[in-house]
Amino acid sequence: MTAIETQQHEPATTKLWLRSYEDPGFIYRHVSTRSPRDCTPEEIPVIDLTHMFGDVAGRQKLAAEILHAAETSGFFYIKSHGVPEATITGSQEEAKKFFYLPEEVKLGVKADPAVSFYGYQGPGTRRVDPGTAPDTRESFNFHYQPKFDPVHQGRLADVPKDVTQHIPNDDYIWNDVGLPKFQSELVAYWQSCLSLARQLVRILAVGLDLPEDYFDRVTTYPGSDLTLNFYPGYGDKPVEERGEVELNAHTDMQILTLLWQSEGRGLQILNTENEWIFAPPIPGTFVVNIGDFLMRLTNDRLKSTIHRVKQNGKFDRYSTAFFFGFNFNEKCGVVPTCVTESMPAKYQPVTCGELIAKRLAAVQQSES
Helix, strand or coil: CCCCEECCCCCCCCEEEECCCCCCCCCEEEECCCEEEEECCCCCCCECCCHHHCCCHHHHHHHHHHHCEEEEEEEEECCCCCHHHHHHHHHHHHHHHHHHCHHHHHHHHHCCCCCCCCCEECCCCCCCCCCCCCCCCEEEEEEECCCHHHHHHHHHHHHHHHHHHHCCHHHHHHHHCCCCCCHHHHHHHHHHHHHHHHHHHHHHHHHHCCCCCHHHHHCCCCEEEEEEECCCCCCCCCCCCCCCCCCEECCCCCCCCEECCCCCEEEEEEECCEEECHHHHHHEEEECCCCCCHHHHHCCCCCCCCCCECCCCCCEHHHCCCCEEEEEEECCCCHHCCCCCCCCCCCCCCEHHHHHHHHHHHHHHHHH
């Protein structure tokens, strides 16, 4: 996602340039300059997952709710999700401790662009395009490792070579920073999110009139990155004087994202009227959004929606994003239930890894 430039002839909008996977490589939208408001329950509903492990009728009802949200706004909250509160609290306590460490300590686990973009990234180190200011957030990222995945415990020798070849050799991100529980708490949280995401994809399959296990074969070694985000509060400076955007406008690249967010508004969604709306934190919930690859696989039926983060409070804000995708080496095409004679497949089969590599290469080029 790229630059926003003000329209002189149309002062009520700005021009938002968005990077695309297809030629010519970008698109744009005219976006309202109206001040963001909170979302309504109709725009971003709260969906109860209680029936996710229930009978067939309950799962079908849940699937219909999720599909409706995914087809309209592409965003929804989930509650009764099964991730223990103690697991969430433990990971967030470690995240806060990490971001308050001295800068020189955090730089000991910084991302090495020659190896991967995982690890610590300081403020101003990421830019999605030369036309935008660098993101002002701090973050720490790690990625899927079979050794962390409970499904493969005791069977690591069976991991295919073409899977391990996609995994960066960047264990330096776990160098000792003086927080003995940092890795264990984050991995425990990641494992809970991984289990939840695998179940949600099964419900999505039901909603798409596919067998419930349709996607199981492509979630054995899934893309599943965890990103901790830190957005310092603005203090006593009036918020209207701050022009920065902590995380620039973008869409997520994979299947779905699970977002935990602390108190304080920050996450903004671009709605169907091209207006920014807040998705404020709701205790006990995650925010879920659809990614580009799932939008592609459903022939654009499900929506990967533009969003950004703009700090809107005087106090520090934290969030944790879990990005879930299919096995990077699996070539996937549009699913059969999203193709008709009048609506043929818009996209050729491709691997999730190929699309992500294309997007990241463009981002890295814009940062150079």
